[in-house]
Amino acid sequence: MDKHAHLRKVIVDFKKLTPEVLKLTVERYPDGYDDDDIISFRNAHGERVEAVEVITEDTKYLVKISEKLVYTMENYDESDYDDFEDDDPTAVVEPDPKDMVDGEENDD
Numbered sequence: 594m595d596k597h598a599h600l601r602k603v604i605v606d607f608k609k610l611t612p613e614v615l616k617l618t619v620e621r622y623p624d625g626y627d628d629d630d631i632i633s634f635r636n637a638h639g640e641r642v643e644a645v646e647v648i649t650e651d652t653k654y655l656v657k658i659s660e661k662l663v664y665t666m667e668n669y670d671e672s673d674y675d676d677f678e679d680d681d682p683t684a685v686v687e688p689d690p691k692d693m694v695d696g697e698e699n700d701d
Contacts, residue, residue: 600653604636604644607661610685612674617647618656619669631658664693 605614622630626645632655636642644655656662665688677684 597648597653600648601651602653602655604642605654605656607657607659607665607685607687609682610656610662610665611680611682612677612684613679614647614654614656615665615669615674615685616671617649617654618645618662619666621645621647622666625663625666626658660693661688664688 605611622645630645631643632646633641633643634655642655642657644657647654647656665685668688674684
């Protein structure tokens with residue numbers, strides 16, 4: 594039996610990621626997550642979704658994994674969100690795809 598079955602369950606896409614959930618995710622996976630941490634399930638449309646789990650006192654968050662999430666976690670700085678409420682989904686902005694390219698430096 595799932596010991597967290599009584600918790601409210603929330604699926605969080607990057608577009609709805611709040612500073613609070615981002616911070617909890619970084620704290621839970623300070624060195625990033627690996628295959629053993631990933632939970633796979635099918636959404637209401639039958640699409641396969643992969644997420645990592647973050648649990649608070651009353652909520653189980655399933656944070657959808659993506660390259661944007663990985664990049665944002667790797668570059669997390671709590672002070673970037675000082676001017677926002679913890680539950681503000683507009684605070685976590687999508688990274689620029691040019692910044693997410695590995696191993697390529699632009700010396701223009």
